[in-house]
Amino acid sequence: xxxxxxxxxxxxCIQQDRKSQKLLYKALYGFCMGICLRYAGNRxxxxxxxxxxxxxxxxxxxxxxxxxxxKAWIGRIMMNTSVDYYRSNLKAAxxxxxxxxxxxxxxxxxxxxxNYDELLKLVQQLPEAYRAVFNLFAIDGYTHDEIGEMLGIxxxxxxxxxxxxxxxxxxxxxxxxxxxYQAPGQNRQAPMMVVRQIAITDILSNRxxxx
Amino acid sequence: MKTNTDDELNKMFREGLTNPVxxxxxxxxxxxxxxxxxxGRKKRRGLIFWLPLLGSVAAxxxxxxxxxxxxxxxxxxxxxxxxxGKHQPLTNTNKSxxxxxxxxxxxxxxxxxxxxxxxxxxxxxxxxxxxxSVNGSSGLAFEKPYRESKSFLPLSKPVNNRHIAGHPIDTxxxxxxxxxxxxxxxxxxxxxxxxxxxxAIDQNTLNNALKTINSKYKTVVKKQTIGRPQFAFTVVxxxxxxxxxxxxxxxIGGNFGLLFSAGIGKRFTVTTGAVYAKTPYSTSFADYHSxxxxxxxxxxVNADCRILDIPINVDYTVYNKSSNKISxxxxxxxxxxLKENYHYNYANAYTQGPTDxxxxxxxxxxxxxxxxxxxxxxxxxxxxxxxxxxxxxxxLTGIGYSKLKLQTAGVAVGLSWNINSPHKP
Numbered sequence: 001x002x003x004x005x006x007x008x009x010x011x012x013c014i015q016q017d018r019k020s021q022k023l024l025y026k027a028l029y030g031f032c033m034g035i036c037l038r039y040a041g042n043r044x045x046x047x048x049x050x051x052x053x054x055x056x057x058x059x060x061x062x063x064x065x066x067x068x069x070x071k072a073w074i075g076r077i078m079m080n081t082s083v084d085y086y087r088s089n090l091k092a093a094x095x096x097x098x099x100x101x102x103x104x105x106x107x108x109x110x111x112x113x114x115n116y117d118e119l120l121k122l123v124q125q126l127p128e129a130y131r132a133v134f135n136l137f138a139i140d141g142y143t144h145d146e147i148g149e150m151l152g153i154x155x156x157x158x159x160x161x162x163x164x165x166x167x168x169x170x171x172x173x174x175x176x177x178x179x180x181y182q183a184p185g186q187n188r189q190a191p192m193m194v195v196r197q198i199a200i201t202d203i204l205s206n207r208x209x210x211x
Numbered sequence: 212m213k214t215n216t217d218d219e220l221n222k223m224f225r226e227g228l229t230n231p232v233x234x235x236x237x238x239x240x241x242x243x244x245x246x247x248x249x250x251g252r253k254k255r256r257g258l259i260f261w262l263p264l265l266g267s268v269a270a271x272x273x274x275x276x277x278x279x280x281x282x283x284x285x286x287x288x289x290x291x292x293x294x295x296g297k298h299q300p301l302t303n304t305n306k307s308x309x310x311x312x313x314x315x316x317x318x319x320x321x322x323x324x325x326x327x328x329x330x331x332x333x334x335x336x337x338x339x340x341x342x343x344s345v346n347g348s349s350g351l352a353f354e355k356p357y358r359e360s361k362s363f364l365p366l367s368k369p370v371n372n373r374h375i376a377g378h379p380i381d382t383x384x385x386x387x388x389x390x391x392x393x394x395x396x397x398x399x400x401x402x403x404x405x406x407x408x409x410x411a412i413d414q415n416t417l418n419n420a421l422k423t424i425n426s427k428y429k430t431v432v433k434k435q436t437i438g439r440p441q442f443a444f445t446v447v448x449x450x451x452x453x454x455x456x457x458x459x460x461x462x463i464g465g466n467f468g469l470l471f472s473a474g475i476g477k478r479f480t481v482t483t484g485a486v487y488a489k490t491p492y493s494t495s496f497a498d499y500h501s502x503x504x505x506x507x508x509x510x511x512v513n514a515d516c517r518i519l520d521i522p523i524n525v526d527y528t529v530y531n532k533s534s535n536k537i538s539x540x541x542x543x544x545x546x547x548x549l550k551e552n553y554h555y556n557y558a559n560a561y562t563q564g565p566t567d568x569x570x571x572x573x574x575x576x577x578x579x580x581x582x583x584x585x586x587x588x589x590x591x592x593x594x595x596x597x598x599x600x601x602x603x604x605x606x607l608t609g610i611g612y613s614k615l616k617l618q619t620a621g622v623a624v625g626l627s628w629n630i631n632s633p634h635k636p
Contacts, residue, residue: 018246025245026237033235038228044503047238051245058249089565119227138221139228166220 006070013061021058031071032078038123038135039082053081079140083150086132114173122172130165137162251572441474443629445598447486451621455494458620462491466520466623478528480538486520492617496555500613507562509555516611517550524582534590544580544604548573551611570612579608588627598625 006027012020032050040046057064057077064073114122123131132151136142137158144155144162151158447468454461468486475481492514499512524542531537553568584602591597600623610617 018249021249022242022246025242029237029241030235034228034230037235041506042504043235046235047241047244051241051248054245055248088569089567114223114227116227119224123224123228134224139225166217169220169224170216 007066010061010064010066010070013058024058025054028071028074032074035075035078036082037120038139039079039086039132041124041128041131045085049082049085050078052085053078056081079136083132083136086128087152122169125172126165126168130161130168133158133161134165134169138166248573441629442631443472443474443627445470445472445482445484445625445627447598447600447623447625449486449600449602449621449623451488451602451619453490453492453617453619455492455498455615455617458618460493460495462493464488464490464492464619464621466621468520470522470625472526472627477531480526480528480540481523482526482540482542483521483523486522488516488518488520490514490516490518490617490619492516494613494615498615499553500609500615501568503565503568505555505564507557507559507564509564510558511556512613513554513556514611514613515550515552515554516548519547519549520580521545521547522582524584526584526586534596536586536588536590538586538588540582540584540586542582543578543607544582545578546574546576546580546610548575548611553613568612574611576608576610579606579610581605581607584623594629596627596629598623598627600625 006024009020009024009027013024029050032053033046036046036050036053037043040049053074057074064070123134126134133147136147136150137144142150144158147153147158148155153161447466447470449466451464451466452458452461453464466486466488468484470482470484470486472480472482494512494514496509496512499509522542522544524540526538526540528536528538549572551570551574555564555566555568557564582602582604584600586598586600588596588598602621602623604619606616606618609615
């Protein structure tokens with residue numbers, strides 16, 4: 001849906017027209033859910049975060065500056081809502097400083113190209129505190145100072161959690177690579193099959209194939 | 212090398228995850244949830260919109276109640292003696308005025324200008340006037356035979372030269388007393404003869420009649436006082452304990468609110484109002500219901516809820532002597548869940564999983580809780596009293612987000628203000 005079509009729907013939403021609200025919701029469902037799935041542990045959490053974000057957007061849509069891209073505006077709301085959710089629900093998550101972080105000696109090399117579902121599954125398997133920092137830093141481009149402020153942690157903790165997140169991701173990817181090399185006679189489809197065997201349930205759940 | 216690897220990892224995830232359009236399929240149930248949130252907001256806005264109107268209605272109600280409270284009790288029987296709109300004290304020293312308040316009698320008095328006293332009984336005016344015979348027991352007897360009168364005419368139209376005419380005893384005897392006559396003067400049988408004159412009434416007869424009036428008047432006032440609903444406001448504070456299914460894991464909470472009660476008859480009292488409750492409790496996770504799928508189930512859940520309790524109860528008075536009153540009651544409460552905070556406790560402190568879940572204004576349970584209570588009231592004076600009320604609240608439906616069988620027991624202590632006490636202090 002192009003921006004002009006969105007603006008027609010936005011005009012209806014400003015009038016609190018329920019049809020326009022639903023059409024806008026459907027139009028941006030995939031985009032917003034994609035953001036929330038990255039920050040949430042599963043589809044249920046993601047849907048809860050997304051609806052909270054949509055509720056904020058629809059009830060404050062009068063504040064939207066129509067000169068700016070709407071998707072960027074609502075994407076920011078989704079990200080902020082995800083952070084709020086993290087802060088209100090995961091206060092006990094890991095908050096070690098960088099000084100206490102364990103030494104990571106081996107850095108795996110990225111050999112394989114994973115698809116969206118597999119990458120999402122890997123991110124969702126991260127502990128909540130690592131996942132939040134990794135999303136904000138590696139994907140959304142925030143600095144550690146900004147992340148520290150957003151999550152209510154100090155920048156050192158943010159660095160530590162990012163470090164651990166990367167290490168864990170590399171470990172998970174390495175397991176996939178190992179599986180590939182353990183079956184050298186197989187073709188390029190092998191790693192995909194392995195990942196699917198590991199996480200088929202969660203991936204299908206994320207895509208709403210299995211409820 | 213390490214930086215390159217990190218950058219490569221970041222890039223892979225950034226490129227793979229930042230354009231996820233159409234990867235998550237649309238689910239109608241998610242929209243239903245959002246629509247419920249939007250509808251909830253609309254309802255809250257509606258309530259705010261109606262608040263001024265509700266406030267106005269409440270103010271009008273208080274105004275009416277206030278008028279009722281301060282209205283002189285003697286005016287309740289004005290209709291007994293005064294249909295002309297003038298208030299006349301009903302005392303034995305103004306017996307003549309009693310009759311003078313009757314329009315016809317007033318007119319008759321005016322027509323007796325020059326006569327002393329002006330009382331009907333004192334000044335037979337016309338030479339045609341025949342003396343009244345006296346019904347010594349309770350009423351007036353009029354000498355003029357009933358059959359001589361041609362018709363009954365109301366006194367509501369101009370009644371110049373129209374007065375109480377003499378009638379035989381058997382005609383007037385249908386009135387139980389002079390009180391009845393006076394209480395309904397418009398129905399007095401009159402001659403339509405323009406020459407009718409005020410009847411002379413014997414002083415003793417009038418005294419007896421007025422005693423009867425006063426006696427009846429007091430009875431009426433007493434009856435009206437007893438039958439009048441009694442209204443009271445009560446400020447309550449109540450510590451209580453709340454548990455799920457039982458009180459084994461109960462925690463102490465608190466309530467504070469304002470109740471309004473209306474006494475109906477001698478025995479029954481209807482009470483309603485609003486009570487703000489702080490309700491903490493604990494439950495095992497086995498009793499906790501959640502749509503969220505925990506990777507590792509918590510062991511227990513600690514909850515802290517803020518509830519607006521709107522009860523409507525009926526109490527029956529079983530004992531009411533001197534200053535003490537005991538009643539038993541029951542009713543239903545509506546719970547508006549203002550805030551629900553749930554904290555999850557895991558068996559292993561290092562378990563990764565949600566630790567808290569907080570929601571606001573999402574659950575309402577209309578008439579979903581059964582109230583049972585016993586009340587003791589000690590009157591301090593006719594206006595104020597102290598209430599002590601042990602109570603129990605039994606859920607008829609699952610309460611809150613987790614649909615728990617949340618039961619509460621406590622003791623409410625209150626200060627009552629009887630806004631229309633029957634006895635002035």
